[in-house]
Amino acid sequence: MLSADRDPNHTVLVLTLGGTIAMTRSSTASGVTPTLTGSDLVAAVPGLQDAAEVTAEDFRQMPGASLTVSDIVSLVDRLQRADRDGVNGIVVTQGTDTLEETAYLTDLYYQGSTPVVFTGAMRNAATAGADGPANLLAAVQTAVSAGARGAGILVVLGEEIHAARHVRKMHTTSPGAFGSPSTGPVGHVVEGAARFHHCLNPISPVPLPISDLPSVEIITASLGSSGTLLEGLENKVAGLVVAAFGAGHVPETWCARLEALAAAMPVVLASRIGAGSVLTSTYAFPGSESDLLTRGLISSGVLDPYKARLLLIAHLAAGSPRPEIAKAFLDHS
Template identity: 45%
Template sequence: MAASLPHVLLVSTGGTITMTEGAGAGIVPTLTGEDLVRAVPDLARIADFDVVSYSTKPGASLTLDDLVAIAELIDSRVGEGFAGAIVVQGTDTIEETAFVLDTLIVSERPVVVTGAMRGARAPGADGPANLLAAGIVAGAAQFAGLGTLVVLNDEVHAARFVRKAHTSLPSAFTSPGFAPIGRVIEGQAQCLARLRRLPALARPAFTADGPVALLQPFLGDDGRILEALPGLGYRGAVIEAMGAGHLPETFCEKINRLASVMPVVLATRVAAGPTFERTYAFAGSETDLIARGVIPAGDLAGNKAALLLRLLIACGAEGEDLRIRFTARTKMFSAA
């Protein structure tokens, strides 16, 4: 007797994979999750799908509250006999969605985020292949316990490392400083590495009252924007510093004042490698800035550090408790 197919939950939010020509020039989201599944007949060979069409938003219009709701939806449904889940969305924010879901989802079943770099009716549209690969990974037991994964171009990336590295190529997603942790070859999922799973954070009820600024200084920047942040209502800031975590000397006193009124996280604008903590000692170096109160982001990219900071603020963390909880999670963002 043939083995039964895995049961997979598919949550569609919109994005390029759902886009076709609209009334004017350009493509817009038009297809539902049901439309996507019908358009890829081979999906019926690999899994039985339950489809939830959550929205038809482009990736840039998803909100943190959307992701909290999707995490809750997945946790509430996957216990109903699902092997795993897929979230379909726009690639603009896949790295952020995957990170937030990885942070909030409790279930150990595979959760896969996928999308497309080309619209549904474009020559060489990659959506069907990506959706098929995502279905294979979501139904594969060897990917359980690895947190949220990103699957495009037949590669499987861990949420905490994945970055979008090109605006148009189907191979846009990479894991700088690391590598894909799996692949789909000849219709089979291959797990190449296992990373320890981070414990899930409590899901906040509301996130809009914890705005966080994300800044990237450049050569010659005088840092005056830092002085405006408290008056603009921000409750935290992430600075994507130069190199291993360095800022111009002119920033130092401004950092002193800002870190005294809100949490300030120090990330790096460099694509791969962690923020340093104990190597350089000049004014504006990582050791100097840490002494002034900033929190190093470890391996986290600035956008992911900002989302983690927002989630912790929304959960009520502040002061030394926030620093401890943020640092405890970034210390776990290594391959070891």
Template identity: 45%
Template sequence: MNPRPVTIFTLGGTIAMAPPMDGGAGAMAPGTGGGVVPAMDADALCAAVPELSRVAAISTVNFRELPGAHLGLDDLVELARAIEAARDGGAAGAVVTQGTDTMEETAFVLDTVGDPEFPVAVTGALRHPGQPGADGPANLLAATAFAACGEAVGIGTVVVMNDEIHAAALVQKTHATRPSAFSSPGAGPIGFITEGRPRILSSPRARAHLALAALGGGGGPVALITIGLGDDGSLARLAGQGGYDGLVVDAMGAGHVPEAVADALAKVAQRLPVVLASRTGAGAVLAATYGFKGSESDLTARGLIRAGWLPGIKARLLLMLCLRAGHGRPAIRRAFADCAGG
């Protein structure tokens, strides 16, 4: 059987990093402190993993050369369009390599605006190529195996790291540096890579979908704030006055805030969409269990939109995409309900 065609898009990140050189003497560039920076292009990454040719017919795109922390939503929308073009050009799947800092966000955006029938695997590394036990080559091979796998059709976008396959809506980076940094709290991986083959155990059902063609260039910034003990609402008030087009609140527990914050959020929600998420990282914002001022039922009665089980960083992205698509509040509520039971 001929290998299926897979396009690998490289964005930079630890998987493609090396110490910077000064241009010829082999010395590290001044001012870098010897820290690694993006350095390897797509061809160099693939050349380091010769086994790829046995898994798929590879084509490559050097899409960006950035740390994960430097990517923005414009980059991801453009990437989604490039992946769509690869699909239309005959690719059976795609792999995206990037920095792990924002990997769960990239996967979520691609899953939200992409074709769920087209497999996309986002991967990277926690250890750069110069470190002992570098995990990039194995992750790239595993991600390519997923993208080339016929059983992956209909799964949408996933994160493939450490031989685990995670759904885009569920996956989180839960450790700063370990190769096992990615997990899906409350759900677990939807599959594994065993002996080089993807083993898919379940398929994600909840998914918000926004047509890529409907995304305009509009939609201003969306703020994300986390509520802590004794918060007096100052940050919420500032966010409401700071030129933002939306606000996401990582509230306590199942969607609770202090009284002063509740009053501030109610005023902000009169002018722009405010989404209520939980800072816990797992579990859903409740709807009608608690009734005190600042509870989930009080806040939703004042106009806040429940994020369901989406964490704040993904709720922010979904709100930004909704605003780019020109959605009003009813459509935004539906998008959160469809994706995460909001």
């Protein structure tokens, strides 16, 4: 088990994007909206400056649901500049609606050596038991730890440390909403120090986009679905992710359409389950995983549909050929 030494001389940059962690009630709205600045968030955390010298910068101020891939490409550029400036750690705060996706996309693009930790909150600042301050403190403590260096993008909530490539939001409201169902957390924050239980092999970085971001959508299999939504997609999107049943199965009526689409664009086969891998050769019926792979679909391996979509977008935007795209998914397995 690896633990981090605490050093108040460490410097941490907090980049805020909005989200529940920055939300309060206003006199003009019936619910909460993002209003708190980075300075507000930092000032609300007792003992934060004992962990590191923390500065804050307001990068975006919006709900997590409104963030885009372009926002994250811009965020990565800012992270790269902060890395060159020599800070010891970087923390990104944002809404939890898309945190699992933005953290993973950042993991694909970021090539700096400074640890980057994402965090947020499930309870807004106006709520009893708001979890934002504790999550921010744990994220800063993780960002300055020796174990975080070289570990890829991390997500810290509820004093659990998760790898961006594995973490998922698994509950709509619980303070313990985030987990890594296939692997568990890579570490925990204990008595103010990050303790890592195991390390991860780095994933291959993807070059930043060289052209306009492509349109990639997800189509989910459901009982008795006719597959009507698959029709005409070759004229609308640059790639497709199929969120299939179980280990990678779809209704037999989908097969011909998916085969035609796979001849026109990359079509990735993922599972709608959210834990476990797509199989390759266990089942052989029409619409099974082995049948679909022979029709030209690309297995997502262990990636859920949401992360599979982002990996496909990143490679299409970088101009990667189809064999390189297939290898990228294989490397995640």
